[in-house]
Amino acid sequence: MSLQLDFPAVLERWPSFLAGAVLTLELAFFATVLGALLGTLAAVGRGTHNSLIAGACKVYVETIRNTPLLVQIFLVYFGLASLGLKYSAFTVAVAALTINVGAYTAEIMRAGFEAIPRGQIEAAEGLALSRFQIYWHIILLPAVEKVYPALTSQFVLLMLASSVCSQISAEELTAVANYIQSDTYRAFETYIIVAVLYVILSLVMRAGFWGLGLLLFPRRRRLGTPL
Amino acid sequence: MGGHLNINHLMFLGQGALWTIGLSLIALIGGGIVGFVIALARISPLKSVRLASAIYVQLIQGTPLLVILFLGYFGIAAIGLKVSPLVAAGASLTLYVAAYLGEIWRGCIQSVPKPQWEAAEGLALSRTQRMVKVILPQAIRIATPPTVGFMVQIIKNTSLASVVGFVELMRSGQIVNNSLFEPFAIYAIIAVTYFAMCYPLSLFSQRLERRMGRGRSNLAPA
Numbered sequence: 001m002s003l004q005l006d007f008p009a010v011l012e013r014w015p016s017f018l019a020g021a022v023l024t025l026e027l028a029f030f031a032t033v034l035g036a037l038l039g040t041l042a043a044v045g046r047g048t049h050n051s052l053i054a055g056a057c058k059v060y061v062e063t064i065r066n067t068p069l070l071v072q073i074f075l076v077y078f079g080l081a082s083l084g085l086k087y088s089a090f091t092v093a094v095a096a097l098t099i100n101v102g103a104y105t106a107e108i109m110r111a112g113f114e115a116i117p118r119g120q121i122e123a124a125e126g127l128a129l130s131r132f133q134i135y136w137h138i139i140l141l142p143a144v145e146k147v148y149p150a151l152t153s154q155f156v157l158l159m160l161a162s163s164v165c166s167q168i169s170a171e172e173l174t175a176v177a178n179y180i181q182s183d184t185y186r187a188f189e190t191y192i193i194v195a196v197l198y199v200i201l202s203l204v205m206r207a208g209f210w211g212l213g214l215l216l217f218p219r220r221r222r223l224g225t226p227l
Numbered sequence: 228m229g230g231h232l233n234i235n236h237l238m239f240l241g242q243g244a245l246w247t248i249g250l251s252l253i254a255l256i257g258g259g260i261v262g263f264v265i266a267l268a269r270i271s272p273l274k275s276v277r278l279a280s281a282i283y284v285q286l287i288q289g290t291p292l293l294v295i296l297f298l299g300y301f302g303i304a305a306i307g308l309k310v311s312p313l314v315a316a317g318a319s320l321t322l323y324v325a326a327y328l329g330e331i332w333r334g335c336i337q338s339v340p341k342p343q344w345e346a347a348e349g350l351a352l353s354r355t356q357r358m359v360k361v362i363l364p365q366a367i368r369i370a371t372p373p374t375v376g377f378m379v380q381i382i383k384n385t386s387l388a389s390v391v392g393f394v395e396l397m398r399s400g401q402i403v404n405n406s407l408f409e410p411f412a413i414y415a416i417i418a419v420t421y422f423a424m425c426y427p428l429s430l431f432s433q434r435l436e437r438r439m440g441r442g443r444s445n446l447a448p449a
Contacts, residue, residue, distance in 0.1 A: 003306045066379065066425035067418045068386035070397060075418060078410035163291035164387065174293055187301035191294055199289035 010189045013180050020176030021197055027090070027172055028159035028205070031097035035158070036151075038098060039105025040140070046110055057106065064103030069164050072096055077168045093165035093172075101158045108150045112143030145217050152209035156202050163198070173197060232412070236403045243399025244420055250385045250395055253317045255378060258324025265329025266336060267358075280329070287326035293387050295319045300391040316388035324381055331377060335370035336362060372439060376432040379425045386421070396420060 045057035064072065076096040080087060087095075116139055124138045144151070166175035177194040181187040214221050268280035287295070299319030303310045339362050347357040389398035400417040404410050 067421045068383040070386045074414045160291040163293040188305040191297045195290045202289040
């Protein structure tokens with residue numbers, strides 16, 4: 001048992017690590033924005049009276065939540081290919097991550113919608129607000145405010161899960177690590193560095209979401225309620 | 228690139244599915260034991276123990292499982308031991324599951340109502356007695372639905388063990404695909420198999436949650 005670590009040999013590849021980390025953040029950013037939209041739509045869809053739409057949204061959410069991301073990524077990757085559509089690994093990765101996080105977002109948003117007291121919607125109707133106004137001001141924004149902490153941890157988990165995209169050769173952080181370790185034969189050191197980078201990325205994301213929360217929800221900032 | 232999906236392929240996939248269940252159980256039991264220790268350490272009266280366990284949880288929860296698997300696989304090799312994919316995957320998943328279950332269970336232990344802790348103290352129970360006889364029996368009830376829910380995550384996450392060469396369901400699908408090259412059909416079968424394993428657990432977890440909710444609303448009508 002002799003453990004010899006040689007970090008400098010791996011650390012001199014820092015530009016590649018940096019590029020990988022940037023791509024990981026890009027993946028996370030696009031999937032978060034698109035996934036939030038998709039998830040909100042699915043949550044709204046599940047609440048409609050149209051049983052066809054509600055059923056379709058339920059099938060989508062349950063299917064995604066009960067299968068591994070790795071399988072979903074391969075299905076999207078090979079599914080698009082078998083339809084004759086050719087996209088870059090990055091595009092496929094964003095698509096798969098969006099579909100994945102959309103389902104989780106939908107569940108969180110549904111919980112937020114259900115937490116809106118019925119009386120508030122009735123009051124808004126009594127004040128003659130339009131349907132759109134009710135949806136935006138009375139349901140959506142307060143619901144987001146309620147579930148904001150759950151949403152943000154889901155998005156941090158998404159950033160970590162984007163590591164799986166290395167399996168379809170999207171050049172994000174884990175793929176960079178796989179390449180560097182096969183080049184330097186310094187696997188343990190490489191993955192230690194990458195693990196540290198992921199911890200830093202997740203702390204940065206948490207801090208970013210905390211700041212964004214302060215900006216988005218001034219009411220909470222004034223009340224001093226922690227997000 | 229030859230032949231069609233036949234019974235032998237399906238048998239092979241079935242074997243992979245059994246290994247997925249096996250690896251999930253290893254991760255659940257190993258992670259459960261370590262996670263229980265983590266949960267207790269997180270509420271320890273000693274500040275250093277609390278801090279150390281909090282750092283452990285933060286580090287694991289800030290690292291993707293894929294990287295933890297690689298660390299386990301190459302780390303065991305780096306200290307000069309022979310690695311089998313089963314050991315590497317089992318150890319990595321144990322560490323990973325422990326961090327999450329530890330946090331879930333800490334929350335459950337702490338959500339046992341405060342008067343219960345005070346009453347136990349008032350009855351002059353020792354710290355161990357209070358935990359074993361008063362707090363844990365109630366915490367287990369609270370912890371059941373989220374733990375069953377997390378088992379779904381464990382099953383799904385074992386699919387990542389394929390990257391270190393452990394032949395579970397995902398890896399056996401990749402192997403079958405290498406000989407048949409019908410990726411879409413094979414991964415669809417894999418997806419359906421995972422769904423068949425996970426969905427009953429999801430439903431069970433939801434049902435437990437609803438039952439708990441009923442019990443609680445009976446106690447304290449809102």
